[in-house]
Amino acid sequence: MDEQKIPYKIYLDESEIPSKWYNVRADMKNKPAPLLNPGTLKPMTAEELAPVFCEELVAQELNDTDAYIDIPEEIQNFYKMYRPSPLIRAYFLEKALDTPAKIYYKFEGNNTSGSHKLNSAIAQAYYAKKQGLKGVTTETGAGQWGTALSMACSYFGLDCKVYMVKVSYEQKPFRREVMRTYGASVTPSPSTTTNIGKKILADHPGTTGSLGCAISEAVEVATTTEGYRYVLGSVLNQVLLHQSVIGLEAKAAMDKFGIKPDIIIGCAGGGSNLGGLISPFMGEKLRGEADYRFIAVEPASCPSFTRGKFAYDFCDTGMVCPLAKMYTLGSGFIPSANHAGGLRYHGMSSTLSQLYHDGFMEATSVEQTSVFEAAEKFARVEGILPAPESSHAIRVAIDEALKCKETGEEKTILFGLTGTGYFDMVAYEKYNDGVMTDYIPTDADLEKGFAGLPKIDL
Ligand SMILES: *Cc1c(COP(=O)(O)O)cnc(C)c1O
Numbered sequence: 001m002d003e004q005k006i007p008y009k010i011y012l013d014e015s016e017i018p019s020k021w022y023n024v025r026a027d028m029k030n031k032p033a034p035l036l037n038p039g040t041l042k043p044m045t046a047e048e049l050a051p052v053f054c055e056e057l058v059a060q061e062l063n064d065t066d067a068y069i070d071i072p073e074e075i076q077n078f079y080k081m082y083r084p085s086p087l088i089r090a091y092f093l094e095k096a097l098d099t100p101a102k103i104y105y106k107f108e109g110n111n112t113s114g115s116h117k118l119n120s121a122i123a124q125a126y127y128a129k130k131q132g133l134k135g136v137t138t139e140t141g142a143g144q145w146g147t148a149l150s151m152a153c154s155y156f157g158l159d160c161k162v163y164m165v166k167v168s169y170e171q172k173p174f175r176r177e178v179m180r181t182y183g184a185s186v187t188p189s190p191s192t193t194t195n196i197g198k199k200i201l202a203d204h205p206g207t208t209g210s211l212g213c214a215i216s217e218a219v220e221v222a223t224t225t226e227g228y229r230y231v232l233g234s235v236l237n238q239v240l241l242h243q244s245v246i247g248l249e250a251k252a253a254m255d256k257f258g259i260k261p262d263i264i265i266g267c268a269g270g271g272s273n274l275g276g277l278i279s280p281f282m283g284e285k286l287r288g289e290a291d292y293r294f295i296a297v298e299p300a301s302c303p304s305f306t307r308g309k310f311a312y313d314f315c316d317t318g319m320v321c322p323l324a325k326m327y328t329l330g331s332g333f334i335p336s337a338n339h340a341g342g343l344r345y346h347g348m349s350s351t352l353s354q355l356y357h358d359g360f361m362e363a364t365s366v367e368q369t370s371v372f373e374a375a376e377k378f379a380r381v382e383g384i385l386p387a388p389e390s391s392h393a394i395r396v397a398i399d400e401a402l403k404c405k406e407t408g409e410e411k412t413i414l415f416g417l418t419g420t421g422y423f424d425m426v427a428y429e430k431y432n433d434g435v436m437t438d439y440i441p442t443d444a445d446l447e448k449g450f451a452g453l454p455k456i457d458l
Contacts, residue, residue, distance in 0.1 A: 005257075006257050007089070009089075010086065010087040010088075010253040010257065011084060011087075011253075012249055012252055012256075013084075014080055016084065016249075016252055017076060017079050018248040019071055020070055021068070021069050021242060021244045021248075022068060022244040022247070023063065023064070023067055023241050023244070024244070024275070024279040024282050025237065025351060026065055026066060026067035027067065027282075027286040028064070028355070029286070030354055030358055031064045032064070032237065032325070032350040033312070033325035033354070035061075035322035036312060036324075036456075037322060038319065038454075041323075041456060046058050046059065051223055052222065052223060052321075053231070054124070054127045055131055056130065056131070057124060057127050060237070061236060064237075069241065071245075072126060075122055075123050075126050078122045079119075079122070082118070084249050085106060085107055085108050085110055085249065087106050087107075087253040087254065088104065088106075088107055088417075089102070089103070090382055092381040093377075093381050093398075093401075094401070095381075097398060098405060099401040100410045101404035101410065101411050101412070102259075102410065102411070102412045103401055103413045104261070104412070104413070104415075105414070105415050105417040106277060106414070106415075107384065107417045108273070108416065108417065109390075109417065109418070109420035111151075112151060112178070113148035114144060114387070114420045114422065114423070115144040116273045116276065117144050117148035118148040119243050119246065120148075120233065120238075120243055121148035121231075121233070124152070124231040124238075124242075125149065125152035125153050128229060129157070131229075133229055134226075135153070135161065136149070136158060136160060136161070136231045137160075137161040137162075137219075137221045137225075137228055137229075137230050138162055138163070138230065138232065139162070139211055139232075140163070140164045140179075141164075141165045141344055142172070142175075142342040142344075143168055143172050143176070143178075143423060144419060145233030145234070146162040146179050146184065147178050147182070148233070149162070149231065150162065150178070150179040150183065150184035151182050153182070154183045154184075159183075159185075160183065161184070161218070162184050162185065162218075163187050163188075163189040163191070163214040163215075163218045163221075164186050164187065164189060165188075165209040165213070165344075166189060166190065166209035167208035169189075171426055172426075174423055175423050187217075188209070189213050189217050190209055190214075190217065194216075194220045194221060196213075196217055197213070197220075207334070208334075210344070210346075211345050211346075212316045212317035212332075212334075212345075212346060213316075213318070215315060215316035215318075216316040216317055217318075218230055219321060233270075234271065234345070234349070235271060235315065235324070235326075237351055239275075239349075240272055240276060240349055240351055240352075243272045243273060243275060243276025243277075243279075247276055247278060247280045250414065259412060260290070261281070261413065261414040262292065262293060262411040262413065263292070263293045263295065263411060264277065264278050264415070265294075265295045265297060265393045265396050265400070265414070265415040266278065266295075266418075267296075267297050267343060267393045268297060268298045268304075268305065268343070268363070269343040269389060270345045270348065271296075271349030273416050273418045274294075274296055274352065275349055275351060277414075278361075281294070282294065282361075286360070294360065294361040295361075295362045295364060295396055295400075297363075297364055297366060297393050297395065298364075298365050298366075298392065299344075299366065299368060299392060300366060300367045300439075301438075302329065302333075302344050303329070303441075304329055304345070305327045305353075305363035305365075306364065306365045307329070307365075307446060308328050308329050308347075309450055310327050310353060312325045312453075313325075313453055314331040315347060317332065323454060324347065325350055326347045326353040327357075328346055328347040328449075328453070329346045329446060329449045329450075330446075330448075330450050330452045331346055331347075331452060332346075333346040333446075333448075333449035336439040342387075342388075342389045346449065366395045366396065368388075369431070369436050369437070370395055371388065371392050371394075372388070372436060373395075373431075374398050375394060375428075376431070377398065378391070378394045378398075384417065385420055385421050386419075386420065386421055387421040387424060388421060388427055390419055390421075391421075393416055393417070401413060
């Protein structure tokens with residue numbers, strides 16, 4: 001195909017929104033390790049998971065054999081409100097970098113929640129509604145997941161209780177108001193509304209909170225309140241499944257123009273956007289049909305893949321959730337409050353962890369000032385104000401494109417632009433004022449987290 005004919009934006013037709021999610025676990029030879037019951041250390045059964053999660057979501061969580069799972073029509077209809085999302089050729093960025101590389105990004109920030117999280121929030125709310133529940137509880141860090149879930153719950157008339165990491169609750173009052181506008185109740189975590197919150201506050205007075213704490217609180221409320229279940233915005237297999245809509249659309253759009261990416265890059269917090277973006281491409285790699293380089297980008301301040309341990313760990317600080325085998329910094333690890341925005345979770349999707357462990361994927365970490373430098377460059381030439389999380393992927397996409405400039409290689413790079421950064425202006429302000437700093441935990445800092453890993457002999 002003649003290069004010039006590739007449009008700035010490749011849109012799919014509404015009818016081309018996927019009608020099935022793709023479950024990459026079906027094509028993995030080494031399946032991700034099962035969730036374990038923290039009491040018995042046996043794999044969690046559907047019955048054991050049912051008090052915490054919605055039934056159909058439990059089935060999806062445990063399903064590692066069906067490659068395709070139907071997207072219910074009501075979810076497909078909701079997707080039509082803001083999907084298909086555009087695949088954009090970054091012609092302006094390429095020109096600014098003077099690189100022979102061809103750069104594409106899949107933009108998921110085109111909905112009010114401002115990120116890809118709505119793709120899974122609407123699915124989880126749908127299954128809760130279908131089960132006849134009154135409402136759901138959840139945690140939110142930077143606020144995107146809580147916002148997405150509050151939108152999804154209001155669509156289905158479900159109550160939504162959000163535990164928001166205290167530091168974000170205080171730094172991002174407008175996020176909170178968006179959630180309240182959609183009808184959610186928002187509590188800063190740790191709080192005195194739960195037993196685990198009270199305990200964490202007693203043990204760590206003055207703590208600014210963490211996702212792990214907020215998860216413990218949300219799970220406690222869900223399991224002790226009639227008609228409620230807990231939902232999670234990342235990390236779990238079911239969330240990666242829902243997010244596969246990103247990769248399926250990206251691949252369909254690229255296939256239309258015969259484009260094959262060499263490198264696929266995504267930021268990694270709990271792994272859901274990255275997992276969703278790469279899934280169909282990874283499927284081809286696993287089946288031996290094509291080869292791609294996949295790069296997970298994480299913050300140097302919370303380096304689960306690059307400096308973590310591949311081990312069974314608790315998903316939450318209160319140690320009430322099942323154990324997951326994943327790359328982890330330990331459930332007691334609390335990242336520096338200095339680090340802006342999301343990507344602060346101590347662990348990583350067990351599916352991506354297994355793929356990384358088996359050598360199907362690479363990972364790298366980047367420091368936040370260099371992330372904001374990339375964000376600013378991108379905003380100035382491509383127009384979109386990127387979320388700090390997404391900008392981790394931008395950083396590495398730019399670095400790979402600059403390598404192509406040196407070698408003269410015309411590589412095709414695809415990255416996930418997961419969201420917009422309008423609620424992150426305090427961080428942008430710090431960067432603009434030249435007072436943003438980088439924080440890299442020392443080995444001794446990390447050892448403290450590892451010391452809290454459960455001692456399990458399997
Ligand atoms: C939540 C979020 C992320 C990170 O979460 P993953 O589950 O790793 O995808 C990245 N970008 C944005 C904009 C987010 O809101």
